Amino acid sequence: MRFARTQLRNDAWAEDAVSESLLAALERPQSFHGHSQLKTWLVGILKHKVVDQLRRHTREATILVGDDGEDLDEALFLADGHWRNAPHDWGDPDAACSRRQFFDVLQVCCDQLPPVQARVFMMREWLELDSDEICAELSISTSNLWVLLHRARLRLRDCLQLRWFGEASASA
């Protein structure tokens, strides 16, 4: 449910996607072969249903422009092209991946992205759609997609620095 909600940014659509997935699973239990965990199988179905919902509601999602107005680069770089604040050393960040809390922070950071950036980022990283599919779904050009992903990654990096690595280095 959380997965669907993050992706769709709309509780009603998310509930529809989850309900449709469960129905599909109940109708075709024979397609579950026990090779994968039950949950993995259900999430696989859910991904398809989420894409269906996105397709259905693309027309309603007219928010593609306008939420990314501010120039992120200006905030990060000086006029001469140097970092305003040099990126911090994150030390051995992979230790974080074994901690549940870290994923909660990542979730919060994704939730805070401007809606369109969040959507393309999740389509890319969670639904594992390729660029062409995402562009087709959202009717945007490839270069638009790159700009959106570019900004999303910069913002996520900032957010992780602030909410995870900032704290970690402060307590070290």
Add this chain to the structure above:
Amino acid sequence: MKNTLTCREAARLLLEDEEHDIGAAERVALQVHVKICFACERFVAQLNFMRRATKAWRKHSETDGEDERPE
């Protein structure tokens, strides 16, 4: 040959490289820059980590993460 990138240009190329292959000349310029710039070297490490972290997150949520149950 122009091989002096600013950090801003380097960061843009690094992010572009996440989505699609950048040109060979750009890649060389980028490697030179990252070798001599500690800040961008850290940025590379951060991007690499974020890629691994997103993958781990996806796996976590799909397998053993405990979702709230829809009622």
